[in-house]
Amino acid sequence: MEFIGSLFGLIGGLGMFLYGMTVMSDGMQKAASSRMSKFLNLVTGNRVMAVVLGAAITALVQSSSATTVMVVGFVNAGILNLSQSVGIIMGANIGTTITAWMVSLTQVSSSSLAFLKPEFFAPLLVGVGAFRLLFGKKGKDDLVANFCIGVGFIFIGLEFMSDSVSPYADSPIFAKAFQVMGGNPILGILTGAVVTGIIQSSAASVSILQTLALSGAVPRAAGFYITLGQNIGTCVTAMLSSTGASRTAKRAAVIHLLFNVTGAILFGAIIFFLSLPMKSFFQGQLSPVEISLFHTIFNVSCTIVLFPFGDLLVNLSGTLVRESKQDKEDEENPNHYTEVEKNLIQHLDKRILESPAIAISATKAEVVNMARITAVNISHAMGILLEEKVEEIQEVYAREKIIDNMQKLLTDYLIHIGNLSLNENQKLEVTNMFNTITDVERAADHAENIAEQAQYAQDHDISFSEIGQDDLKKISNKVMESFEASIDAFENNDLDAVVRTAHLEDQVDEMEEDMRETHILRLSSGDCVPQAGVIFLDVISDLERISDHADNVAGYVKTMI
Template sequence: MNIGYLESIFSFLGGLGMFLYGMSIMGDGMQKSAGSKLNKFLRMVTDNRLLAVGLGALITAILHSSGATTVMVVGFVNAGILNLTQAVGVIMGANIGTTITAWMVSLNSLGDAMKVLQPSFFAPLVVAIGAAFLMFSKKKKESLAGEICIGVGLLFVGLTFMSGSVAPYTDAPIFAKAFAVLGRNPILGILVGALVTAIIQSSTASVGILQTLAMSGVVSANAAIYITLGQNIGSCLTALLSSAGTSRNAKRASVIHLTFNSFGAIVFGIGMYIISMMRPDIAQSSINSFQISVFHTFFNVTNTLLLFPFAKQLVAFSGLIVRETGEEEAKKETKEDELPVLDERIFKSPTFALEVGVMEVVHMGKMALANLKLATSVLLENKYECLDEVFKNETEIDILNKKLTEYLIKVNNLSLNEKQKVQVSNLFYSISDLERVGDHAENLAEAAQYLKEHGLAFSETGIEDLKEISSAAIGAVDHAVAARQDGGMEDIRQVSKLEDRVDTLEEEMRDKHIERLSKNECNPSAGVVFLDILSNLERISDHAYNVAGYVKDEL
């Protein structure tokens, strides 16, 4: 091998590295600047499938990765935020949104007369501007802009390196033979496209590589089409991987994505094969990067239009692939689904990983709230048959606390902006406070158990007092969890009012109870338990106030 070949190989691999790295840091910068807006977009999805398609396309265009969008969809289905019918629309939109990068790449195919409009012409300047922002700017927004600029610039500099390294060898027989074989064999062409995409886990990147080869005029039309169809199938791998270990519906969402892309590849593959048999001159002609962009967009839009009315059928088909389990296993799975499936593959999208953390902290808060209500019903309504359930729920809250702590530690090490890092810290504090709410609920249940075992009871006045203060404490926790979920200032204000109310009631009731004890109106043993209950309820409201305070800090 002479030095010229070696230099070309190094240039191609270096260009490929810059292209992939540029895409990565551009998408990362987009996610940081967009923050949780991407996930709020997904939450807007209703049964309006057209809106779902639009949102899926928009998010994918921002992220430059249909894989990242479908991973988010699988996660939201797993968390119960999206149902399968809604997920279908977002998945369809993701396939349309992924074409945006192909169009960016195809701009490099403009003629010399339009050279100043080609990204490769101004890409070095974009990198320089981005570097200047990163080195000399102290503002976070400008640093993020610099990061995005460097990503965009490296993407096109990498493409220039790749196309430049291939250009001297466009007349080599190996290229003509390779693409002739792929063009004659649709199955082989589709497999190659799927395999390359599966390896680099990005259909956007693999389409870009194909376009780079097409710029040199070595790609035949039929081979490019078969490879592009395969690339769409290969893009499903990321979602399939992310669904491992998730709920049944989350697995079905990834199956829908695979079914959708496979159907389109089969239909278009058959169509291209028929055309190649009837018009071999068209099939064997060369194709440029602009034409690949046109076909890529045409394929995804047409596939969406064809299958758009059949969303329910896609859902039904996914149910045939991922079947219902037996009754006993279904019950077990339902119970497991109540606990979060914190899949580490979602760390590919830091913003989404953080959003999942928020959702699961809310989930933990609702578990603690439900157990608090159950414990107070045991205490005030003598529902002693629920004691074991309270203790069991507290064990689950402790397990969830440990899982969430480990998860948030990993999220904290991801590429997050300053606001997101503050949110992660607040989530750490929140789960600590919510775990303490669970502990105090357990204390209330133990107090009820002690009263039962020793045959003790409170006076009617004492019971009414406890009902009043426990209602205020429960309300504080309820509004704190709602504030964490929705970020509403009204909930935060309600927590503050209720916490003040609990403090006032606790002080008044403690004084009145001591007075009753001094008059021998209460059993001293029951009186000690009463004061302990007041203390626990007061501490519960304090923890609720803390949780709401963290949300206020973020706002």
């Protein structure tokens, strides 16, 4: 029963630790992700800044795996290139050392100063965080509450694990196992890699090792080898994430693996040869602080040593990840998606959802792209009507089909974003994008209606009078100006463009009303044939509705400013 109780305590402690890491990283990521898109611009052509960014992001989200998965997504979406990703991957390994130092705090304070130990304050942190969540104004969006609860659970979980393992610290099984791993670098590294790969968290596996070290059960050589393996094991998440991604994204995951494997081989060889003349040191007991120190030295040293060889890693990844037959077949036999839709699917990579702010930014860029395509279709449809180029009408229909598909793809992706942990501003932005997509698609429907009217006029040999054509040109130009202004407003959160769109929409309304009245007068006087009159009235109605949708889009932007 005692063994079962200890096992339950170990599992429960690990569960609380992982849950605490998740809650804390979610809160930190919320705070950081809104600035992450700005930070990404700094890494362009500057690998040093990329390393700093990778370390900072990982320190905030407390997971090098999460950072690397995001990098794979960014590369797949075309936000980063492989050269830029190398620096962020290197930095991610440095940032992950923060967790190990947090765990080491449990040993820093002496027993006489127990009240300074993190686990002493952990229950208080959980209580403060819980009360803020339950009774605070911000509710689930309270970042301080999430941070307090996360940190509290991390140290409570560590205490559970430590209490569960300590009775077995002197067990011959532990001693023998670590003795074997201490004398066999390959076995030690493999053990660390497998455990980390199964848990899919290097932070958790390092913490388990530190918990065992706290009980005095880990020799230095074995602990060092296991730590090297843990860095390799953390690559599993990124490798799994790259499945089904583009060849470039797979290469980013391979770069992560190459970096950690190379570092492990170098350090493993150094430790092995040093352990021969320094047996007493490497057979001595390893402390949690020494694990943190070694973890930090290893990752920082690997980055310094391998930094100049970043381009070599990129080239080597290209050799290892060759173009598959499927890639060649896709190029030779493209599927039913157009190039525009393929780019959209690639840019809205689900791995980017690890960072809501980046996902929102990428989606917004594609919504703008959809609106620009719609603007082209409106202009093209009017050109066909006025210039009687009906042979081009199929281009409008094809473009309309693309817009419809874009709406579906964007809506599906926004649903995924909506299910993420978002702050209030991000929730409003997602809602506004849902509405904007709907209005843009409806504006595109009106462009299709205009094209159909042009087809009808051609089939029935109907033409407009010179005055009618002039009126259609005037109102269509004004509508295009209004629609373009709404796109600018949406893209740049531009209040001046919002005001300009509203002003233009009022002008379109007045023009539509005046043209409708004067056209009816022309019909009455016989200056215009009835069939042409019906088409004219339908077209100006479609144009007025497009302007209304443009005004709606600008109105959504107004709520964000």
